[in-house]
Amino acid sequence: MIGTGILKGMAVTARNFIGSYFEKDRLITVQYPEERNPLPENYRNFPFLIYDGNDAEAGLRCVACKICEKECPPQCIYITKSEDKKPDYMGKPQFYPAVFDIDISVCMSCQICVEVCPFEAIKMDKVFELSRRERFDALLTRKNELAKSNSYYHQIHPTEAAEVDAKLTEAAAKKKPAAGAGSTQPAGASPSQTGG
Amino acid sequence: MNEQVLEPIERPPTTMSSRLEGELMEVSMGPQHPSTHGVFRMNVALNGEIVVKLKPVFGYLHRNHEKIGENTSYLGSMPYTDRLDYFCSMTNNWAYALSVEKLAGIEVPERAEYLRVILAELTRLQNHTSLLGFLLNDMGAWGTPLMYAFREREKVLDLFESLSGSRMMCDYMRFGGCRVDAGTDWIERAKKVVDAFPRFLDEFENLVVSNEILIARTQEVGKLSADLAINAGITGPMLRACGVNYDIRKVDGYGIYPRFKFRVPLGEHGDTYDRLMMRVLEMRESIGILQQAFKQIPGGPVMNPKVKIRAFRPPLGEAYGRIEGPKGELGFYLISDGSGNPYRYRVRPPSFVNLTILEDLCLGHTVADVMVILGSVDIVMGEVDR
Numbered sequence: 001m002i003g004t005g006i007l008k009g010m011a012v013t014a015r016n017f018i019g020s021y022f023e024k025d026r027l028i029t030v031q032y033p034e035e036r037n038p039l040p041e042n043y044r045n046f047p048f049l050i051y052d053g054n055d056a057e058a059g060l061r062c063v064a065c066k067i068c069e070k071e072c073p074p075q076c077i078y079i080t081k082s083e084d085k086k087p088d089y090m091g092k093p094q095f096y097p098a099v100f101d102i103d104i105s106v107c108m109s110c111q112i113c114v115e116v117c118p119f120e121a122i123k124m125d126k127v128f129e130l131s132r133r134e135r136f137d138a139l140l141t142r143k144n145e146l147a148k149s150n151s152y153y154h155q156i157h158p159t160e161a162a163e164v165d166a167k168l169t170e171a172a173a174k175k176k177p178a179a180g181a182g183s184t185q186p187a188g189a190s191p192s193q194t195g196g
Numbered sequence: 197m198n199e200q201v202l203e204p205i206e207r208p209p210t211t212m213s214s215r216l217e218g219e220l221m222e223v224s225m226g227p228q229h230p231s232t233h234g235v236f237r238m239n240v241a242l243n244g245e246i247v248v249k250l251k252p253v254f255g256y257l258h259r260n261h262e263k264i265g266e267n268t269s270y271l272g273s274m275p276y277t278d279r280l281d282y283f284c285s286m287t288n289n290w291a292y293a294l295s296v297e298k299l300a301g302i303e304v305p306e307r308a309e310y311l312r313v314i315l316a317e318l319t320r321l322q323n324h325t326s327l328l329g330f331l332l333n334d335m336g337a338w339g340t341p342l343m344y345a346f347r348e349r350e351k352v353l354d355l356f357e358s359l360s361g362s363r364m365m366c367d368y369m370r371f372g373g374c375r376v377d378a379g380t381d382w383i384e385r386a387k388k389v390v391d392a393f394p395r396f397l398d399e400f401e402n403l404v405v406s407n408e409i410l411i412a413r414t415q416e417v418g419k420l421s422a423d424l425a426i427n428a429g430i431t432g433p434m435l436r437a438c439g440v441n442y443d444i445r446k447v448d449g450y451g452i453y454p455r456f457k458f459r460v461p462l463g464e465h466g467d468t469y470d471r472l473m474m475r476v477l478e479m480r481e482s483i484g485i486l487q488q489a490f491k492q493i494p495g496g497p498v499m500n501p502k503v504k505i506r507a508f509r510p511p512l513g514e515a516y517g518r519i520e521g522p523k524g525e526l527g528f529y530l531i532s533d534g535s536g537n538p539y540r541y542r543v544r545p546p547s548f549v550n551l552t553i554l555e556d557l558c559l560g561h562t563v564a565d566v567m568v569i570l571g572s573v574d575i576v577m578g579e580v581d582r
Contacts, residue, residue, distance in 0.1 A: 005406035012403040013340060028347055040358035042376070071506065073272035110275030110367045115375075116506045124361065 041157060044111050044124035046104050049146045056147040061121035063088065064097040068113035068122055076106035077113065100143040104130065120164050126156045220248060225566070227256050233330070234577030238554075238566065245562045250555040257581040265541035270296055270371070270508045273541065277528075278365040280543065281579040283323045286315040286356070287521045289369035294450060295517025295528040296371040300510035302503055308373035309452045310493040314386065315356075315368065316519070317482040317489070321393060322352040323522035324433075324475040327574050331472060332404060334571035335413050341404060348396045351389045358382060372503030383490060390486045397479060405473070414469040418557040418569035421466060428553045432524025432546050433478060434573065437463035437470040444520035451519075455492070456485045471572040509536055523547055523574050543582060547575040 020027040030037055051059035064081040080099035088094040113122050125148070132138035154161040226237035235256035241249035261280065265273045277292045278285035290312050297304065304312075329345030353363040359378055360368040368375055378386075404410050420430070422438040435442055443460045445453040461477035463470030510532045518527035524546025531540040550573050557569045 002408055005408050005411070009403045009407050012399055015399075016344065026347075028350070040354075040361075042358055042361040044361035067506070071269065071272065073268050073275055108275060109362065109365065111361065112271060112275065112367075116271075 039126055041159065043126050045109055045128050046107055046125050046130075046141075047102060047111070047113055047122050047146070048125045048148045049100065049143070050121055050123055050150055050153055051147050052150050054149070056144065056149075058086070059149075060096060060147060061088070061119050062097050062100065063094045063119055063121070064100075065118070067116050067118065071112055071116045073110060073112060074106050074108050076103045076108075077101070078103075097143060100146060101140050102146060103140050105135075105139040120168060123153055123157070123160075223563070225563075227253075233570070233575055236575070236577055236580070238570075240558075240563070240566065242563065247558050247561055247563065247566060250558050250566070252551060252554050254551075254577070254580050257577045259582065261582040262541050262543060266538055269536050270510070270538065271505050273538075274370065275365065275367045278367055279578060280545065280582065281521070281523065281526075281547065281576045282364055283326060283576055284319045284522050285364055285366045286319040286368060287519060287526060289366065290316055290451075291517060291519045291521065291526045292528050293369045293371045293517075294519060295515050295530050296510065298517045299513060299515035299530050299532055300371070300508075302372045303500055305373055305497050305500060306452075306494050307377070307496045308498040308500075310489055311374050311378055311498060312369065312451060313453065313456070314486060314489050314493070315359075317486045318352050318355065318386070318390075320482045320522045321390075321479055322349040323574075324479050325349045325352075325396075327475055327571075328400065328404075328472065331568070331571040332410075334567045335410065337404070337410075341400070344396075344400065344403070348393070351392075355382070355386050355389060358385075370499065370503075370505055371508070372500035372505070374498045377498045383493065386486075387490050390483055390490070393483055394480070397476060401476060405476070411469065413565075413568055414472060414572075415467055416465075417468045417561060417565050418471075418572065419465065419467045420553065420557060424553060424556060425466070429549050430524070430553065432521070432550065432574075433474040434471060434524065434550050436460065437474045438466035439464055444518060444525055448518065450517075456488050458482075458485050468568055468572045507536060509534060514540075518544070521546055523576070523579075524550055543579075545579040545582065547573075547577075547579045548582075551575055551580060 016026055050061050051057075052061065053059040064079055066079050066081070069075075069077045069079045078099065078101040079097050082096045082098040085093040086096055088096075109124070111124050114124055130139075150161070150165075153164075220241045220243055223240045223242055224237060225240055227235040235254075237253040237256070239249075239251040239253060240247055259279075261276060264276060268276070274289060274292060277288040280288050296302070325345045326349050329342035329349075332341040333339070356366050356368075357363045359376070359382055360366040420434070420438050422440050425435050425438045426440060430438075431442070431444075439462050441460060441462055444450070445458075446460060458481045461474055461481065463474055512532055512534045514529070514531040516527055516529045518525050520526075525544065526546055527544035529540070529542040529544065530538045533539040554570065554573065557573075558566050561569065
């Protein structure tokens with residue numbers, strides 16, 4: 001009979017409408033600024049730099065090797081290597097980035113910089129409310145804005161951060177005898193893979 | 197002053213019938229029209245309301261994808277493939293990874309193969325769901341079916357987000373495996389989503405499939421003959437709707453697809469209704485594949501430890517890797533000259549090839565049908581223009 005198909009469809013609409021009052025599954029809208037869905041742990045947005053300890057300048061893990069700058073597909077990272085060396089978190093003299101900028105209007109959140117970094121120095125952030133009033137300078141994040149502490153990293157990616165810390169302490173334990181023998185190689189033989 | 201009396205000009209009679217008879221009207225549909233699925237334009241010549249000529253115009257979203265691919269490293273192209281067909285980033289990743297693996301002869305661990313199948317079939321589910329929603333939206337069923345479809349699609353996207361970190365730009369697969377492992381809790385969540393999916397499909401079928409208006413709008417509209425489809429290189433659900441049994445999962449058996457039992461749904465008439473139903477049936481088969489994969493998935497690593505993803509240099513040679521994407525055959529053709537960048541990087545996008553026969557489908561139909569036919573072709577402009 002003509003019209004039964006339409007009535008069947010109407011019944012589905014009615015079931016969804018009434019069901020939205022009783023079933024959580026049918027009413028999924030979240031009223032965003034007031035309510036928020038929790039972000040998944042793996043969520044990634046833009047990169048940031050990790051420092052150990054309390055001093056963002058002294059504890060920065062980045063040694064300005066420029067691998068991420070080279071590998072970044074949209075070329076949004078700008079690094080200038082320092083002239084002098086300063087001791088890194090393990091006490092060895094290392095170069096550090098004099099300038100480290102990430103243009104977040106260019107960045108496409110692919111996290112290739114995280115994967116290729118041999119020093120576990122760059123990780124993905126979870127901050128996504130980044131609207132700014134200016135188009136140019138405000139979206140070019142500088143080194144001091146990018147540097148965030150290791151405890152912040154533990155806060156946003158707990159499992160991943162624990163793995164990274166375990167890897168770093170293992171590498172440090174391995175390096176100790178070698179450093180005693182007078183090796184000047186930088187500590188950074190950890191594999192380029194993250195996560196696992 | 198020069199006084200002159202204007203003589204009356206002879207005008208043709210201004211009745212409607214005499215002016216319009218036999219005259220074609222050219223209409224430019226798009227590129228900002230909401231039902232053209234992005235920035236796509238059609239120059240249509242109309243006789244009254246009947247289409248007599250249709251010329252697709254595209255290129256508005258051209259981003260130089262292939263040239264960028266030739267200037268970045270093999271790893272650097274992976275996130276760009278997400279942006280081809282932004283509905284199906286997981287299958288795009290897989291197709292690219294597959295061709296690089298072919299080029300360099302890389303083995304993929306067992307667990308990674310299973311994860312790839314799971315993610316590809318989830319992608320098929322979410323692509324087909326959103327297609328059904330959009331198609332009905334184009335037909336004038338404004339809002340409701342699309343919102344029901346997007347509600348389901350979002351569940352799949354939540355899975356993608358918790359696994360890869362991003363809803364749509366997943367960038368999850370690598371040549372030699374997958375980037376991160378899926379935990380047991382993720383597998384459990386995915387199982388729940390897949391188990392609840394048939395309920396949505398039943399509901400959706402009740403909602404629209406027997407609807408008289410939908411049948412009147414889609415049956416016998418935009419018929420595609422099997423001969424034309426084969427000659428034009430049409431692939432995917434569009435080809436199978438004409439009754440041609442060609443599914444690359446069966447033909448090539450790439451990955452571990454030969455291990456799964458599934459049927460390939462075939463249409464009979466090749467009209468819009470068949471193309472719509474083809475998607476519903478394919479989703480039911482995908483659910484079957486997913487349930488088998490969840491049962492069989494082994495433990496182990498997800499990444500081949502021998503593969504160096506950074507400074508990756510494949511040997512000299514060329515390779516064409518293709519998969520059955522949700523929209524059709526998606527292939528990547530790579531030529532390597534031994535350096536860090538591919539010498540040639542070519543994408544064979546299903547949407548673009550499927551779009552070439554749009555005029556043949558639309559001739560003789562009304563303007564309103566053009567939108568329905570275009571919706572049933574299932575295009576994404578990111579992939580058509582590249």
